[in-house]
């Protein structure tokens with residue numbers, strides 16, 4: 001409390017002088033000053049060292065000033081905190097407030113991104129301010145216990161700088177004379193500090209520091225060159241992923257112990273989470289350790305030197321106890337995690353002093369690299385035709401001798417429409433095809449039909465994949481409906497997670513074989529006792545392997561995620577026919593895993609106008625790892641077969657996406673009448689248009705992670721709209737709230753639970769998630785909270801057309817968009833959407849019970865200006881590495897293709913592909929600009945980071961995926 005009071009007093013003293021007096025004499029920074037003359041507290045970026053203008057990052061110990069230098073989008077101090085993911089700040093001893101750590105008056109929490117202040121009048125009539133965390137709980141207690149006016153709460157970081165009464169803004173004079181680093185230099189410096197905390201600017205010149213990887217290309221000379229480009233990118237991504245996971249360690253965790261129904265130890269503990277890209281989800285794996293337990297006294301099973309091997313608890317070399325477990329429950333409200341441990345043995349009498357860390361697994365990255373190697377070195381990994389096609393060489397397609405089926409629609413699936421049936425016929429007659437279609441056009445239904453015929457027409461098993469588990473399950477279900485024998489291969493670590501296709505999974509089928517008596521007995525024994533004797537364990541494993549092989553061999557179709565198709569249990573299987581759904585969400589090496597078990601007929605399904613794969617490493621993303629194989633195929637000139645009739649949305653909902661993202665080609669397979677719910681009373685401003693833009697003028701704020709945003713006023717409106725829908729009888733599971741920012745997601749969840757007028761259980765069932773998490777899914781009604789609302793900071797990653805496309809195409813019956821039309825209309829894309837709503841009289845403002853037309857002037861319209869930011873081809877050209885010319889004439893074709901005539905795709909050599917679209921859809925789908933801080937389609941998060949869109953998913957490996 002004392003520090004808070006100090007801050008309060010000093011702040012009061014400084015009140016009213018938001019603008020610092022100019023040109024104070026004395027301490028000024030200057031470029032003239034030699035580096036070594038600068039005091040310890042000089043800003044590590046720019047050198048400014050007025051004690052009142054700088055503060056220390058508590059974690060790195062480095063000092064930064066509160067000025068925006070050069071082109072930096074934030075003050076040096078805020079920029080550093082965001083880049084280094086730190087949040088605590090200490091003021092300078094000689095600053096007006098003295099050496100003070102900024103903290104919450106009530107809780108002592110020191111996260112500056114969630115700290116704000118409220119003015120307070122003391123008994124003696126004196127006006128001061130106090131620092132308080134933006135936490136509904138804390139704000140409530142301030143209101144109740146102290147009678148403070150919490151409606152006046154304002155963040156202490158505004159416009160990406162600290163308020164000047166806390167850390168003074170250096171004078172223009174100082175700023176002009178300070179050292180000016182470019183954002184790129186600063187980013188490289190921050191990267192270097194992670195490895196070498198004492199590195200300086202000079203170190204940036206070292207040749208070993210931050211070499212940019214080679215970018216991806218559209219075509220490749222051969223598979224060796226291909227591997228040389230992609231393998232390092234996978235390596236970078238793996239390294240980044242590992243660092244991010246390992247930085248998530250928590251210590252001094254207090255555990256309460258419990259036993260689950262299957263008699264495993266369950267540890268419950270508090271695991272506060274920020275709105276971080278690595279947000280923990282049920283199913284994730286964590287390692288629980290008891291540091292210092294090596295000294296004896298802790299009972300262990302005595303298995304030495306196997307730290308967490310196979311998830312069994314044991315002592316590592318130091319004798320410390322540790323065990324791996326799976327998160328079975330996580331409460332979004334209380335942040336309590338329940339972790340079910342794999343082994344039986346745990347120090348359950350001890351509650352204090354545990355450490356928790358995320359388990360990083362290399363397996364998905366290893367499989368990608370193995371796939372690249374196989375592709376390069378093993379001539380049987382894919383057919384010659386597919387090999388050359390993937391590298392971008394023109395080759396004649398071999399004939400497929402299977403006769404097309406007379407009846408196209410498959411049993412158990414909807415009767416296909418004309419274009420879907422045509423797609424199936426075409427795909428079956430070709431060795432390699434792409435199917436592209438806007439949301440809801442039956443890509444998955446068509447895929448299942450293709451798989452059905454592939455299996456019936458050919459010998460051998462069909463491999464069916466998608467990048468995410470959710471997408472695989474959806475497809476598995478549809479393929480199974482056709483009556484084929486399907487096995488869904490699930491990663492071992494996910495076996496006991498709930499799945500909609502449980503009965504089709506390999507582990508379920510093995511457990512219910514009925515023919516292997518010994519295996520059943522051993523399984524039962526293992527379940528009861530937890531551990532088998534060494535001899536039994538051996539027998540159990542051998543039996544299990546044999547049973548798994550038996551089930552897999554009997555299947556017509558095997559379904560797995562792309563990474564899962566590299567499972568060792570499939571090592572000896574060959575798959576001539578492969579289909580990959582949602583392939584535009586997979587990285588290229590990921591897709592390759594599914595292809596290199598002998599593919600000679602491959603179908604890739606997807607939509608490059610929706611979101612692509614998630615890449616955490618910026619350098620790898622810049623080099624093009626975000627480009628899917630599907631996209632590269634399109635850049636190479638392979639024409640996708642297109643599906644154009646959608647069965648999801650009310651026609652008024654599909655109109656804007658159709659015109660904006662699909663050149664107006666999207667047709668409706670459902671009529672208005674099928675997509676109107678007369679029973680739901682909602683104040684739509686126009687009868688025939690359930691798409692409304694509801695103007696919101698509340699300000700955005702940086703969220704507690706420092707890398708994301710929230711908007712409190714929009715959160716309140718979300719609650720009102722959700723409540724209205726619930727009252728009108730919409731089932732909570734059919735309502736979705738989409739927000740692109742993780743900070744807002746967390747805040748909306750808290751707001752719904754705290755302020756919702758109806759039963760809490762109802763709000764718990766309303767799904768609140770990022771755009772990325774909603775991809776591939778649908779709800780009856782969607783509320784979209786845009787969050788961004790500011791004077792200078794721009795629209796951020798909302799301006800990515802793919803993100804808007806996905807967000808606007810999730811609802812079947814109605815979509816409500818909440819946002820600031822004035823700001824959003826500065827983006828041409830959003831301008832188009834807002835004008836669309838204005839034309840239909842659905843751009844509204846006011847209270848929900850009396851909506852009126854919103855007359856706010858929009859920004860002047862601009863053209864789409866990001867035409868030239870294309871994928872690999874352009875990048876290649878920029879870098880002057882055109883390799884294409886020699887590809888076709890290379891006499892050294894491998895795999896017997898040397899003498900094949902060149903196939904002219906320009907003349908429609910690929911067969912009966914539909915005519916090319918009038919406008920290249922790529923025109924609207926930019927890559928991230930080279931300067932991620934520029935206005936425009938930057939990455940998510942405050943600084944083009946990836947704060948909001950990534951979630952740690954319980955995938956087979958460590959690769960984050962949106963499920």
Ligand SMILES: Nc1ncnc2c1ncn2[C@@H]1O[C@H](COP(=O)(O)OP(=O)(O)O)[C@@H](O)[C@H]1O
Nearest residue numbers: 414415416417439440441442443444445446647
């Ligand atoms: N030919 C069709 N007739 C009727 N309904 C269809 C047809 N094709 C698809 N659907 C339905 O449309 C919805 C979306 O299909 P889905 O295959 O999931 O689309 P996508 O994978 O392209 O998003 C599903 O409910 C599906 O049953």
Ligand SMILES: [Mg+2]
Nearest residue numbers: 443444581776
């Ligand atoms: Mg689908």
Ligand SMILES: [Zn+2]
Nearest residue numbers: 043046065076
């Ligand atoms: Zn500075």
